[in-house]
Amino acid sequence: xxxxxxxxxxxxxxxxxxxxxxxxxxxxxxxxxxxxxxxxxxxxxxxxxxxxxxxxxxxxxxxxxxxxxxxxxxxxxxxxxxxxxxxxxxxxxxxxxxxxxxxxxxxxxxxxxxxxxxxxxxxxxxxxxxxxxxxxxxxxxxxxxxxxxxxxxxxxxxxxxxxxxxxxxxxxxxxxxxxxxxxxxxxxxxxxxxxxxxxxxxxxxxxxxxxxxxxxxxxxxxxxxxxxxxxxxxxxxxxxxxxxxxxxxxxxxxxxxxxxxxxxxxxxxxxxxxxxxxxxxxxxxxxxxxxxxxxxxxxxxxxxxxxxxxxxxxxxxxxxxxxxxxxxxxxxxxxxxxxxxx
Amino acid sequence: xxxxxxxxxxxxxxxxxxxxxxxxxxxxxxxxxxxxxxxxxxxxxxxxxxxxxxxxxxxxxxxxxxxxxxxxxxxxxxxxxxxxxxxxxxxxxxxxxxxxxxxxxxxxxxxxxxxxxxxxxxxxxxxxxxxxxxxxxxxxxxxxxxxxxxxxxxxxxxxxxxxxxxxxxxxxxxxxxxxxxxxxxxxxxxxxxxxxxxxxxxxxxxxxxxxxxxxxxxxxxxxxxxxxxxxxxxxxxxxxxxxxxxxxxxxxxxxxxxxxxxxxxxxxxxxxxxxxxxxxxxxxxxxxxxxxxxxxxxxxxxxxxxxxxxxxxxxxxxxxxxxxxxxxxxxxxxxxxxxxxx
Numbered sequence: 282x283x284x285x286x287x288x289x290x291x292x293x294x295x296x297x298x299x300x301x302x303x304x305x306x307x308x309x310x311x312x313x314x315x316x317x318x319x320x321x322x323x324x325x326x327x328x329x330x331x332x333x334x335x336x337x338x339x340x341x342x343x344x345x346x347x348x349x350x351x352x353x354x355x356x357x358x359x360x361x362x363x364x365x366x367x368x369x370x371x372x373x374x375x376x377x378x379x380x381x382x383x384x385x386x387x388x389x390x391x392x393x394x395x396x397x398x399x400x401x402x403x404x405x406x407x408x409x410x411x412x413x414x415x416x417x418x419x420x421x422x423x424x425x426x427x428x429x430x431x432x433x434x435x436x437x438x439x440x441x442x443x444x445x446x447x448x449x450x451x452x453x454x455x456x457x458x459x460x461x462x463x464x465x466x467x468x469x470x471x472x473x474x475x476x477x478x479x480x481x482x483x484x485x486x487x488x489x490x491x492x493x494x495x496x497x498x499x500x501x502x503x504x505x506x507x508x509x510x511x512x513x514x515x516x517x518x519x520x521x522x523x524x525x526x527x528x529x530x531x532x533x534x535x536x537x538x539x540x541x542x543x544x545x546x547x548x549x550x551x552x553x554x555x556x557x558x559x560x561x562x563x564x565x566x567x568x569x570x571x572x573x574x575x576x577x578x579x580x581x582x583x584x585x586x587x588x589x590x591x592x593x594x595x596x597x598x599x600x601x602x603x604x605x606x607x608x609x610x611x612x613x614x615x616x617x618x619x620x621x622x623x
Numbered sequence: 624x625x626x627x628x629x630x631x632x633x634x635x636x637x638x639x640x641x642x643x644x645x646x647x648x649x650x651x652x653x654x655x656x657x658x659x660x661x662x663x664x665x666x667x668x669x670x671x672x673x674x675x676x677x678x679x680x681x682x683x684x685x686x687x688x689x690x691x692x693x694x695x696x697x698x699x700x701x702x703x704x705x706x707x708x709x710x711x712x713x714x715x716x717x718x719x720x721x722x723x724x725x726x727x728x729x730x731x732x733x734x735x736x737x738x739x740x741x742x743x744x745x746x747x748x749x750x751x752x753x754x755x756x757x758x759x760x761x762x763x764x765x766x767x768x769x770x771x772x773x774x775x776x777x778x779x780x781x782x783x784x785x786x787x788x789x790x791x792x793x794x795x796x797x798x799x800x801x802x803x804x805x806x807x808x809x810x811x812x813x814x815x816x817x818x819x820x821x822x823x824x825x826x827x828x829x830x831x832x833x834x835x836x837x838x839x840x841x842x843x844x845x846x847x848x849x850x851x852x853x854x855x856x857x858x859x860x861x862x863x864x865x866x867x868x869x870x871x872x873x874x875x876x877x878x879x880x881x882x883x884x885x886x887x888x889x890x891x892x893x894x895x896x897x898x899x900x901x902x903x904x905x906x907x908x909x910x911x912x913x914x915x916x917x918x919x920x921x922x923x924x925x926x927x928x929x930x931x932x933x934x935x936x937x938x939x940x941x942x943x944x945x946x947x948x949x950x951x952x953x954x955x956x957x958x959x960x961x962x963x964x965x
Contacts, residue, residue: 320722321729322710322817326933327906327926368664368963376960380662385953387663393951394944475664476963564669581923583941584669591668598940599925602736609735611727618718621710621818 289425291504294523298549301526309338312345318612322621328580329603332558336604339531339556340440344608347601350397350441352594353434353521354381354388357404357427357514360412361492362450366485368476371449375406377589378447387587388445391594395601397443400434404513413457413492417509424508424516431517432524442525443560443597445535445590446514446542449475453485455541456567457492457510462503462548463574467493472537472565503548511542518542526556533600535593536563536586540571547575560596561585631767633846636865640891643868651680654687660954664963670922671945674900678946681873681898682782686950689943692739692783694936695776695863696723696730699746699769699856702754703834704792708827710818713791717748719931720789729929730787733936737943739785742776746855755799755834759851766850766858773859774866784867785902785939787877787932788856788884791817795827797883798909799834799852804845804890805916809835814879814907845890853884860884868898875942877935878905878928882913889917902938903927 312334317323324330336345356378362371380386381401392399404427410418419427435442448454452474460470467490477485496509507516519542525532534540534557546553554575562568562579564586572579580599585592613620654676659665666672678687698720704713722728723743734741746769752760761769777784790796794816802812809832819827838851849858861884867874876882876899888895896917904910904921906928914921922941927934955962 319729320719320727321929325817325927325929326729327928329925329927370961370964373961376958377662380953380958380960383953383958384951385662385958387661387668387948387952390947390951391944394940394947475667580925583671583922585667585671586669587663587667595941595944598736598944599937602733602937602940605732605736606729609726609732610729611722611725616718616722616725616727618722619712619715622712 287422289422289429291421291425291508294425294428294504297523301550301553302529304338304555305341306338308341308343309334311343312337316607319610320613320616320618326606329606332600332603333607335558336531339529341529345604346440347604349439350443350597351439352388352392352397352399352443352445352590353402354445354447354590355402355404355431355514355517356406356447357512358406358409359448359450359454359512360409360418361414361453361488362409363412364414364484364488365481366453366488367449367474369449371409374447374449378403386589387591388589388594391591395594395598397594397597402430402434402517404430404517410512413510414488414495418512419508421508427513427516428520431520434521435524435528435530439530441597441600442521442530443533443590443593444518444521444539445588445593446518446538447589448512448514451512451514451538452565453489454510454512454515455538457489458506458541459544459567459571460489460493461497461506461510462544469570470567472567474565503545507545515542519545522546522557532557533593533596534559535590536588537565537568537571538588540568544571544575561592629764631764631771633763633767633850636767636770636846639865643892643895644871646680646897647683648680650683650685651676653685654679658949661952662955662958662960668948671948674942674945675949677900678873681871683871687946688782689946691781692785692939693781694730694734694739694741694785694932695744696787696789696932697744697746697773697856697859698748698789699854700748700751701790701792701796701854702751702760703756703795703830704751705754706756706830707823708795708830709791709816711791713751716789716791720745728931729933730931730936733933737936737940739936739939744772744776744859746772746859752854755852756830756837760854761850763850769855769858770862773862776863777866777870777872781872783939783942784863784872785875785932785935786860786863786881787930787935788860788880789931790854790856793854793856793880794907795831796852796854796857797880799831800848800883801886801909801913802831802835803839803848803852804886811912812909814909816907845887849887857884861887864888864899874899875935875938876901877932878930879907879910879913880930882910886913886917903934
């Protein structure tokens with residue numbers, strides 16, 4: 282009898298990384314050319330102008346569009362939650378998914394405010410990943426399946442993707458992943474998450490140190506670290522970012538856990554996140570360190586630390602406003618406005 | 624024959640300042656109480672939560688509303704423009720007003736994006752104020768009329784007011800006003816505005832220094848400084864802020880010129896701007912110094928420096944999103960989500 286072939290493998294994901302599409306510089310240049318003609322001093326809309334150029338570059342068209350923005354929230358449970366690293370019980374992951382489905386969470390209101398399509402992806406919540414202090418969180422196939430599942434969020438027609446997560450204990454996983462990817466001490470990457478302090482925070486630091494010590498030496502690459510220290514929802518985010526790059530869909534990353542999932546790709550290819558922006562600086566302290574490692578400047582810092590794509594969805598509104606200026610403004614010639622004096 | 628009574632006087636404005644309504648702490652407390660029950664870790668929406676509490680406090684009701692937000696843009700011309708302090712000719716003020724009316728400016732697109740009602744107030748553009756290096760920019764009555772005109776922007780029914788301006792040379796006026804109000808050298812308050820550099824920037828610094836030197840010693844108070852160094856659109860903004868306080872309408876301030884107009888009230892009463900937030904940190908360097916003087920932390924910093932209420936209007940979208948979370952989210956009890964573990 283032939284051995285059963287796995288449905289997906291990490292090697293398949295590794296192969297995809299060798300063929301990531303690059304920027305469409307022509308579309309970006311077309312955006313910059315129009316920008317220069319609009320009725321405002323050159324550069325006066327600041328980062329809004331850069332965002333439009335970035336969207337054109339990674340959608341590969343000018344003008345870019347935001348007609349079908351999607352917010353994708355992946356939810357997963359973590360074996361390490363049993364170590365008591367969160368302020369909330371693990372049941373809250375499933376309860377919050379129900380809250381998303383019934384429309385009662387922050388992300389529901391934010392999606393409505395910016396007219397984004399919300400999709401929630403529940404990932405085997407009854408079967409948490411293994412406690413990564415004692416074993417890899419996932420098998421190779423489990424991790425590859427989670428990546429593939431995340432890729433499915435990039436359906437034809439969507440033109441902007443905001444990514445976020447829900448998963449009790451996943452800032453512990455994020456901290457472990459970042460510590461293993463970028464070095465430094467566990468304490469430098471661990472923060473309060475949903476609100477732990479004192480002895481629980483100390484335990485969280487110890488758990489992350491233990492996990493990184495166990496797996497860092499054995500891991501073969503960043504995908505293997507994702508498998509060992511990540512979780513299904515984090516792997517799904519990693520997969521969604523790969524799929525978005527291939528489909529020319531710009532990505533807006535949310536906070537610490539989401540950016541940590543993205544960092545796996547950065548560790549493999551320094552240009553792999555060029556189609557991604559980070560919406561905001563999370564109040565979770567590790568996020569600032571991670572943004573420095575990635576060389577990403579967030580759009581805003583409002584002290585948010587909720588996850589569930591809340592910051593990324595808020596950023597969709599800013600992107601829409603930026604694009605509305607670019608496409609709707611009159612040029613100096615159209616408006617009969619005098620240009621800058623020499 | 625009796626002497627003709629002026630239509631408005633600065634003394635009337637001074638009298639209003641003695642009776643500014645205070646905060647409605649009960650409404651603010653009601654907002655905080657609801658916030659604590661919503662399905663998220665306490666404080667996880669960061670500044671979004673504070674914004675809702677601020678709106679409740681200054682609208683004097685819970686929940687606050689953003690059903691009729693207005694963006695008001697005041698346009699004025701400045702005699703000092705003749706000194707060659709701007710990159711653009713003074714004609715551009717009137718040309719941009721026509722652009723606003725025809726819907727071609729950035730603020731038009733931004734208002735549409737956040738469903739704000741845009742009103743543009745054109746203030747005697749054919750009669751620039753006097754060049755304040757040689758005389759006060761306005762008479763007492765002219766300044767008082769401009770303040771009163773600005774007050775009319777606060778019509779019954781509006782529940783949020785975004786303020787901005789258009790006026791060639793008005794960052795020169797803003798710098799002069801700030802320098803006179805808060806001290807420091809002219810160079811510390813002067814920046815590129817629409818994009819001046821080199822010799823023009825040096826001239827702008829010299830002009831501000833000259834103006835402040837002439838008027839600071841003679842001015843009787845901050846309103847008198849506004850009259851001497853401001854302009855009609857700046858005085859109108861000052862007036863709109865007073866009227867909004869009296870009508871319980873929270874205010875969103877735009878960039879450097881708008882915040883400078885607001886600073887006049889701060890100089891008279893340290894609590895006079897408590898119903899105002901500053902939307903963004905302008906790229907104009909004097910704005911950072913001014914924000915420090917006022918103790919205001921802007922909502923975002925996207926390197927914008929356009930004026931015309933562009934940043935303030937963008938902020939309306941953030942405020943709407945914050946409010947949508949507050950009013951639309953389920954409570955822990957409603958959603959059957961477990962609370963924080965002890």
